[in-house]
Amino acid sequence: xxxxxxxxxxxxxxxxxxxxxxxxxxxxxxxxxxxxxxxxxxxxxxxxxxxxxxxxxxxxxxxxxxxxxxxxxxxxxxxxxxxxxxxxxxxxxxxxxx
Amino acid sequence: xxxxxxxxxxxxxxxxxxxxxxxxxxxxxxxxxxxxxxxxxxxxxxxxxxxxxxxxxxxxxxxxxxxxxxxxxxxxxxxxxxxxxxxxxxxxxxxxxx
Amino acid sequence: xxxxxxxxxxxxxxxxxxxxxxxxxxxxxxxxxxxxxxxxxxxxxxxxxxxxxxxxxxxxxxxxxxxxxxxxxxxxxxxxxxxxxxxxxxxxxxxxxx
Amino acid sequence: xxxxxxxxxxxxxxxxxxxxxxxxxxxxxxxxxxxxxxxxxxxxxxxxxxxxxxxxxxxxxxxxxxxxxxxxxxxxxxxxxxxxxxxxxxxxxxxxxx
Amino acid sequence: xxxxxxxxxxxxxxxxxxxxxxxxxxxxxxxxxxxxxxxxxxxxxxxxxxxxxxxxxxxxxxxxxxxxxxxxxxxxxxxxxxxxxxxxxxxxxxxxxx
Amino acid sequence: xxxxxxxxxxxxxxxxxxxxxxxxxxxxxxxxxxxxxxxxxxxxxxxxxxxxxxxxxxxxxxxxxxxxxxxxxxxxxxxxxxxxxxxxxxxxxxxxxx
Amino acid sequence: xxxxxxxxxxxxxxxxxxxxxxxxxxxxxxxxxxxxxxxxxxxxxxxxxxxxxxxxxxxxxxxxxxxxxxxxxxxxxxxxxxxxxxxxxxxxxxxxxx
Numbered sequence: 001x002x003x004x005x006x007x008x009x010x011x012x013x014x015x016x017x018x019x020x021x022x023x024x025x026x027x028x029x030x031x032x033x034x035x036x037x038x039x040x041x042x043x044x045x046x047x048x049x050x051x052x053x054x055x056x057x058x059x060x061x062x063x064x065x066x067x068x069x070x071x072x073x074x075x076x077x078x079x080x081x082x083x084x085x086x087x088x089x090x091x092x093x094x095x096x097x098x
Numbered sequence: 099x100x101x102x103x104x105x106x107x108x109x110x111x112x113x114x115x116x117x118x119x120x121x122x123x124x125x126x127x128x129x130x131x132x133x134x135x136x137x138x139x140x141x142x143x144x145x146x147x148x149x150x151x152x153x154x155x156x157x158x159x160x161x162x163x164x165x166x167x168x169x170x171x172x173x174x175x176x177x178x179x180x181x182x183x184x185x186x187x188x189x190x191x192x193x194x195x196x
Numbered sequence: 197x198x199x200x201x202x203x204x205x206x207x208x209x210x211x212x213x214x215x216x217x218x219x220x221x222x223x224x225x226x227x228x229x230x231x232x233x234x235x236x237x238x239x240x241x242x243x244x245x246x247x248x249x250x251x252x253x254x255x256x257x258x259x260x261x262x263x264x265x266x267x268x269x270x271x272x273x274x275x276x277x278x279x280x281x282x283x284x285x286x287x288x289x290x291x292x293x294x
Numbered sequence: 295x296x297x298x299x300x301x302x303x304x305x306x307x308x309x310x311x312x313x314x315x316x317x318x319x320x321x322x323x324x325x326x327x328x329x330x331x332x333x334x335x336x337x338x339x340x341x342x343x344x345x346x347x348x349x350x351x352x353x354x355x356x357x358x359x360x361x362x363x364x365x366x367x368x369x370x371x372x373x374x375x376x377x378x379x380x381x382x383x384x385x386x387x388x389x390x391x392x
Numbered sequence: 393x394x395x396x397x398x399x400x401x402x403x404x405x406x407x408x409x410x411x412x413x414x415x416x417x418x419x420x421x422x423x424x425x426x427x428x429x430x431x432x433x434x435x436x437x438x439x440x441x442x443x444x445x446x447x448x449x450x451x452x453x454x455x456x457x458x459x460x461x462x463x464x465x466x467x468x469x470x471x472x473x474x475x476x477x478x479x480x481x482x483x484x485x486x487x488x489x490x
Numbered sequence: 491x492x493x494x495x496x497x498x499x500x501x502x503x504x505x506x507x508x509x510x511x512x513x514x515x516x517x518x519x520x521x522x523x524x525x526x527x528x529x530x531x532x533x534x535x536x537x538x539x540x541x542x543x544x545x546x547x548x549x550x551x552x553x554x555x556x557x558x559x560x561x562x563x564x565x566x567x568x569x570x571x572x573x574x575x576x577x578x579x580x581x582x583x584x585x586x587x588x
Numbered sequence: 589x590x591x592x593x594x595x596x597x598x599x600x601x602x603x604x605x606x607x608x609x610x611x612x613x614x615x616x617x618x619x620x621x622x623x624x625x626x627x628x629x630x631x632x633x634x635x636x637x638x639x640x641x642x643x644x645x646x647x648x649x650x651x652x653x654x655x656x657x658x659x660x661x662x663x664x665x666x667x668x669x670x671x672x673x674x675x676x677x678x679x680x681x682x683x684x685x686x
Contacts, residue, residue: 451644
């Protein structure tokens with residue numbers, strides 16, 4: 001469901017689009033909507049050019065477009081562009097790649 | 099609607115002018131004014147000369163005059179000059195370029 | 197009880213899986229469930245590529261996959277992947293290896 | 295209305311004197327005093343010798359005596375010298391030059 | 393009363409075991425248990441490999457196994473291993489060696 | 491009214507003695523004591539040897555014994571030595587020299 | 589009244605013993621005990637080996653054993669060793685030498 005976007009993140013930021021998870025329990029039973037927790041996974045849509053260190057070097061991001069990432073629940077800023085919702089996060093709010 | 103300004107931002111700051119968005123829903127229906135969220139987009143009107151690193155190097159900004167940017171909702175200082183409203187932001191409060 | 201995971205932690209982060217401790221007192225008597233404190237031990241499932249210093253050097257983590265670690269009680273972010281629960285922690289939240 | 299002062303600011307500080315703005319609306323109507331917001335503009339009266347970086351270099355200020363500046367509303371320390379009111383601000387509290 | 397432990401502290405951390413002090417007043421009278429203050433002294437059981445500086449150098453700890461140390465009352469994390477209680481502290485929470 | 495003192499400030503600290511200002515209004519009328527604001531001016535009595543930068547260099551203070559300085563109202567620690575009151579301040583709490 | 593101690597402070601810390609001041613007013617009248625403010629002066633009993641800078645250099649302390657120092661009222665940790673009370677302070681909590 002991830003889409004192209006015109007958003008070009010700045011610095012160490014990435015644009016992520018939430019992945020809606022299929023709500024099933026361990027045993028495979030589908031849960032009604034209210035029992036789902038808000039997901040913390042997303043698809044990387046775009047990445048910034050990197051973080052500038054104190055010595056002037058620019059460190060490129062560890063993630064790239066298309067990666068599926070886990071991110072901190074309360075990090076980032078939500079934005080809607082052309083009817084699509086995105087989250088802009090700092091790379092430090094990304095925890096892992098799946 | 100962006101205008102020239104006499105404001106010359108200092109350091110890593112930029113002067114931005116809010117872009118009033120056309121309030122339409124995904125399906126294209128125009129929303130009355132109270133349903134609109136305050137926009138987080140703006141046009142860069144002027145940029146500072148850059149941030150000085152601890153090693154003395156000056157890093158020029160990633161954005162330039164004329165860029166359309168997304169910025170953090172609560173960042174920046176609002177100022178009115180000659181009847182026009184501007185926001186002065188640090189580059190770190192800019193999230194992405196559209 | 198530790199399992200393989202598709203989670204690849206970023207930067208100085210590690211993926212840890214809690215170790216359920218056998219609840220016995222010093223004298224060896226089994227305690228009922230409510231008397232147990234939430235454990236602070238886990239198995240390292242995956243480690244990030246390291247922390248980037250201000251001089252650009254990347255410092256590899258001190259722990260490796262398979263290590264049993266003690267971690268700060270309130271550190272980290274919990275995540276469930278394929279019905280398994282993991283904690284993603286920064287290396288600084290790891291206190292010791294057992 | 296800016297005046298000479300004996301104040302020599304230290305480090306990265308500047309001495310600024312508030313500019314009382316003519317209170318007119320966009321349409322040119324004069325507003326009574328209570329409708330005016332406290333101005334955030336001032337004239338630079340004196341500047342410090344600069345900020346010392348961690349590598350020992352001293353960075354001179356970007357602003358100079360006589361500049362008209364916009365500054366953060368709650369920054370700075372007010373002081374009265376010889377019946378004139380001044381504000382002493384760090385350069386980081388200056389946002390832009392007009 | 394200090395014992396060997398399998399705990400290997402990470403980074404600049406140390407494993408300490410509290411020293412129960414003989415509760416006597418200045419004049420040598422034994423105090424009942426409730427009059428004792430929680431001690432701030434302990435025996436160093438194990439030390440980490442050191443702290444990594446921003447320039448990449450690793451600084452070994454000033455304390456070593458067997459040292460008796462004074463530590464800040466509220467620092468550290470308590471952990472029980474094999475029925476023994478330990479405190480894992482950062483070296484900066486150690487104040488002095490006795 | 492400034493006096494010699496045996497206080498030798500450490501690091502980037504200075505010893506300052508408050509200057510009691512003549513309480514007159516702009517028009518020269520003497521104000522009773524309760525109308526006076528606590529002054530923020532003082533005479534530098536002694537200065538420390540300077541601040542050590544992260545690169546090991548010691549930066550001498552910008553102010554010297556005998557300077558009249560303006561300092562932040564809530565900075566510093568008050569101390570009485572031989573019946574005289576002093577304030578010990580970090581150089582960063584000094585705003586300007588008069 | 590200062591005594592030798594077995595306490596060897598770590599890093600940039602110092603061991604200080606409070607100096608009980610003779611409570612006299614400016615005019616020389618002895619004050620009863622309740623009118624005394626808790627003193628902020630002490631004798632340096634022992635000093636640590638110094639602070640390690642980010643570049644790896646160790647900076648020795650400015651104070652030495654035997655110095656009389658003024659220290660910040662709320663800094664430090666109090667400890668009783670062999671019936672004597674000491675305060676362990678970071679060098680940054682020492683304000684001046686008398």
